[in-house]
Amino acid sequence: MVDGANGRLVYQGYVIADLAQEMSFEEVAYLLWEGQLPNRSQLDALTSELAASRQLTKAANTALDALPKDTDPMDVLRSIVSVQGVEHRLASPTRPLAIHATASFPTILAMFYRRKLGLEPVQPRPDLGHAANYLHMMNGKEASPEVVRALNTYLVLLADHGMNASTFTARVIASTESDLSSALVGAIGALKGPAHGGAPSAVIEQLEEIGAAPDAERWMRDARKRKVKFMGFGHRVYRVYDPRAKILKEMCQRMNPKFFSLASKVEEIALTILHEEHPERPQSTNVEFYSAGVLQAIGLPKEFFTPTFAVSRVAGWSAHVLEQAAHNRIIRPQSEYIGPEPRKPVPLAQRG
Amino acid sequence: MAEFSPGLEGVVAAETAVSEVDGANGRLIYRGGYLIEDLVPVTSYEEVAYLLWHGELPNEKDLDAVRQHMSRARRLKDSARKTLMAMEPSTDPMDVLRTVVSAQGASPALTKPNLEEAVALTAVFPTIVGAVLRRRQGKDPVEPRDDLGHAANLLWSLEGKDPDSQKVHLVDSYLVLLADHGLNASTFAARVVASTGSDLASCVVGAIAALKGPAHGGATLAARNMLDKIGSAENAERWLTDAHARHERFSGFGHRVYRTYDPRAKILREMAKTASPELHRTAARTEEVALKILHDAHPERPNATNVDFWASVVLTGAGIPKELFTTVFATSRVSGWTAHVLESLSDLRIIRPASRWIGPEPGRKPLQLAKR
Numbered sequence: 001m002v003d004g005a006n007g008r009l010v011y012q013g014y015v016i017a018d019l020a021q022e023m024s025f026e027e028v029a030y031l032l033w034e035g036q037l038p039n040r041s042q043l044d045a046l047t048s049e050l051a052a053s054r055q056l057t058k059a060a061n062t063a064l065d066a067l068p069k070d071t072d073p074m075d076v077l078r079s080i081v082s083v084q085g086v087e088h089r090l091a092s093p094t095r096p097l098a099i100h101a102t103a104s105f106p107t108i109l110a111m112f113y114r115r116k117l118g119l120e121p122v123q124p125r126p127d128l129g130h131a132a133n134y135l136h137m138m139n140g141k142e143a144s145p146e147v148v149r150a151l152n153t154y155l156v157l158l159a160d161h162g163m164n165a166s167t168f169t170a171r172v173i174a175s176t177e178s179d180l181s182s183a184l185v186g187a188i189g190a191l192k193g194p195a196h197g198g199a200p201s202a203v204i205e206q207l208e209e210i211g212a213a214p215d216a217e218r219w220m221r222d223a224r225k226r227k228v229k230f231m232g233f234g235h236r237v238y239r240v241y242d243p244r245a246k247i248l249k250e251m252c253q254r255m256n257p258k259f260f261s262l263a264s265k266v267e268e269i270a271l272t273i274l275h276e277e278h279p280e281r282p283q284s285t286n287v288e289f290y291s292a293g294v295l296q297a298i299g300l301p302k303e304f305f306t307p308t309f310a311v312s313r314v315a316g317w318s319a320h321v322l323e324q325a326a327h328n329r330i331i332r333p334q335s336e337y338i339g340p341e342p343r344k345p346v347p348l349a350q351r352g
Numbered sequence: 353m354a355e356f357s358p359g360l361e362g363v364v365a366a367e368t369a370v371s372e373v374d375g376a377n378g379r380l381i382y383r384g385g386y387l388i389e390d391l392v393p394v395t396s397y398e399e400v401a402y403l404l405w406h407g408e409l410p411n412e413k414d415l416d417a418v419r420q421h422m423s424r425a426r427r428l429k430d431s432a433r434k435t436l437m438a439m440e441p442s443t444d445p446m447d448v449l450r451t452v453v454s455a456q457g458a459s460p461a462l463t464k465p466n467l468e469e470a471v472a473l474t475a476v477f478p479t480i481v482g483a484v485l486r487r488r489q490g491k492d493p494v495e496p497r498d499d500l501g502h503a504a505n506l507l508w509s510l511e512g513k514d515p516d517s518q519k520v521h522l523v524d525s526y527l528v529l530l531a532d533h534g535l536n537a538s539t540f541a542a543r544v545v546a547s548t549g550s551d552l553a554s555c556v557v558g559a560i561a562a563l564k565g566p567a568h569g570g571a572t573l574a575a576r577n578m579l580d581k582i583g584s585a586e587n588a589e590r591w592l593t594d595a596h597a598r599h600e601r602f603s604g605f606g607h608r609v610y611r612t613y614d615p616r617a618k619i620l621r622e623m624a625k626t627a628s629p630e631l632h633r634t635a636a637r638t639e640e641v642a643l644k645i646l647h648d649a650h651p652e653r654p655n656a657t658n659v660d661f662w663a664s665v666v667l668t669g670a671g672i673p674k675e676l677f678t679t680v681f682a683t684s685r686v687s688g689w690t691a692h693v694l695e696s697l698s699d700l701r702i703i704r705p706a707s708r709w710i711g712p713e714p715g716r717k718p719l720q721l722a723k724r
Binding site: 001003008010012013014015018019022023027035037038039040043058059062063065066067068070071072075076078079082083085086087088089090162163164165166168169172173174175176177178179181182183185186188189190191192193194195196197198329330331332333334335336337338339340341342343344345346347348349351352 | 385431550551561713717719
């Protein structure tokens, strides 16, 4: 639940700030799927099931090798999740299928990343947790506990967020009684859009353009004259500071001081300018703004920011699909026709 | 607090000029204001696709240009072809279509949906659908033919021989009939994806994913499966009566929007007589009995045959194997999906409905793992 008025994000009754520091991504995925936090044996079972599901199918590996190395990683993810999830007979969404899909996302991205760089693929390590294994497969070495912890917190924070556009896409697809992979592939396509998940790399790009803190105000005031949008601000739902952004901001300050010194200055100026322009609107920093600094500190390349968002959100997408499938009704809204009144077609030869 | 509408029934989620389902009067209006029954006798699929994309029927020169454009775009990229060949031949045809369209549409940088890409994606569907069937039959896919129209090329891609003109006509009419249908679930999925500023391939892949569901595009296959189980006109009454007693749903009946006979079903019903006389006989008797049973059970409901029921008979008559039905539906609807996406770009606003929280009161403190 996104409680925009009070700036709260609630997973199954738990406020995000209470989960982010303590929980592993696996625990939160369990929570989203099952409605309650796991006990030790439930968590162990889930962890080993996830670890055992990290390999790609032969078809997925072949397809991954066939895609050009310069392909947008979101297009790679969309295509390979699609091939990894093919079936011979339509299956209803289930929790084991959700686990398999969730486990495969880091493998797909890491395999592609290393291929892109001309490096040997790294096999998944079943003894590592979800966040640690992702970094291990990307970099070919174990990440420090601090970095693993930071990625884990990011994955916990982004795992679900009410009825956002990608989650809604997944639900529309599930509402036709289609399969889980279909719903996830659709959601990836929606997350790709810059108005949704495609923004964190844009934050970095804008900060790079701004360059240095002393130039920020001049650049930003000029930018507004050219109608340039400030990246990382505003949200349809929150009316106060996004609770996830608050946590990410603290992490960013600790882990990425260089980014933070420019970003916090830019944030201050952006909020001032936006408030001057629209004093009536609640202006606030969104989750993407400081995500960018955290993901950069974790060492992920910026074209993998949105795909890493998907690594987290797949838990929420699949939880929503399971919920939709359990209480289904096809999602078919109406449209308002704004075309001309009915008329007769002119035969081809007589058309001007 | 906004009102909760399960299934968004009755919620107006878009303004569109691409098509209008006038359920109360049993009319389907395509872009430009043309009624479906007026278009079918005089237009090919390419003309209708052009109409949905541009808002006007093409003249001879425009039509020639769009045909040539489509002919040129029928080949798969090397990466998409390898992806296709990597999948087991027995893979669900819709999963192959979803995957190969995704690979075909993969690109290095985000591009805004555009007409050029809409034409190209539409053109490539028959190539994929044909390859799916041929691989299932243990045959090699054939190269697309650039001298054939869209419907004829689809049959060529499936059969690998010069298509029969009668069948081409059936397929072409089917493709015209199914090309668009208001804000159905797959079209809506495409528009939601588009609303985030994503690319056209992502929109189309999401739409394929939604069409796959048995409650949407999978319904044509379900109708044919039911007819197969019934087997003959003579068996219809007994089978349907038994099925009704078991509370089984009849496939091919009912629609959320139409309150009268679906105009597409009416046209397909006529076509079915000559397309597949034997199956038509079974289907006609099935329809008669099913409508009577449904009316007796729910006299207050508008019970009517839907498009899937008669489409299954016509596609059978055109020689399309039933496991390919949903992919052929997608081959038609892709022009509508892309037209909707292009239309939505003029006033893009993220589609993000509200949900109602039904979980526990917020603020529960999570217990430490060891204490759970």
